[in-house]
Amino acid sequence: MEKISIQKLFENINSLPKLAKKSEPTIKAVFRKLKSKKPKDLDNFVHNLHEEYFSEIDCLDCGNCCRSLGPRITENDIDRLSKSMKLKPAKFIEQYLHKDEDNDFVFKSMPCPFLAEDNYCMVYENRPKACREYPHTNRRKFVQILDISLKNRETCPVVYKISDDIVKKYQN
Numbered sequence: 001m002e003k004i005s006i007q008k009l010f011e012n013i014n015s016l017p018k019l020a021k022k023s024e025p026t027i028k029a030v031f032r033k034l035k036s037k038k039p040k041d042l043d044n045f046v047h048n049l050h051e052e053y054f055s056e057i058d059c060l061d062c063g064n065c066c067r068s069l070g071p072r073i074t075e076n077d078i079d080r081l082s083k084s085m086k087l088k089p090a091k092f093i094e095q096y097l098h099k100d101e102d103n104d105f106v107f108k109s110m111p112c113p114f115l116a117e118d119n120y121c122m123v124y125e126n127r128p129k130a131c132r133e134y135p136h137t138n139r140r141k142f143v144q145i146l147d148i149s150l151k152n153r154e155t156c157p158v159v160y161k162i163s164d165d166i167v168k169k170y171q172n
């Protein structure tokens with residue numbers, strides 16, 4: 001599998017979906033193995049890489065998730081965001097949200113309406129829970145979100161790199 005630096009991935013962010021698809025069969029095979037073996041050191045391994053890569057890059061130079069993924073917006077998110085914007089929840093929903101095919105609230109359109117040109121989040125303090133947690137590479141029981149991570153490799157350079165490193169460590 002072709003090894004690419006995190007900086008190169010940042011520079012070629014638009015090629016990420018294509019790159020991710022190319023190596024998907026290899027990643028899928030290793031993830032399948034991990035799901036059945038559930039190695040005890042997986043969380044530590046992934047969390048250390050999360051710290052390492054996020055210390056090397058700045059999400060403000062990317063913003064890819066805020067441009068392309070529609071986070072699920074919970075009732076709590078709606079309450080918090082509408083209050084911070086001094087809007088009634090119903091007005092907030094009418095203005096910014098619609099329901100997706102799973103009946104979850106998501107933004108009416110992407111890029112996110114709160115993404116500023118410099119990639120700052122205009123509602124950062126009150127951003128949705130899904131935004132706070134993305135890309136989930138620091139969560140416990142990482143083995144449970146391998147399928148989501150497989151998808152997130154197409155959007156987030158950090159998830160792409162961590163998946164590569166997982167393959168290197170666990171493929172044999």
Ligand code: SF4
Pocket residue numbers: 065066071112113114115116120121122123124127128131
């Ligand atoms: S609310 Fe903020 S963090 Fe979430 S998608 Fe929009 S700009 Fe990004």
Ligand code: SF4
Pocket residue numbers: 058059060062063064065066134135155156157158
């Ligand atoms: S979380 Fe990933 S996709 Fe989102 S801005 Fe940071 S590096 Fe980019």
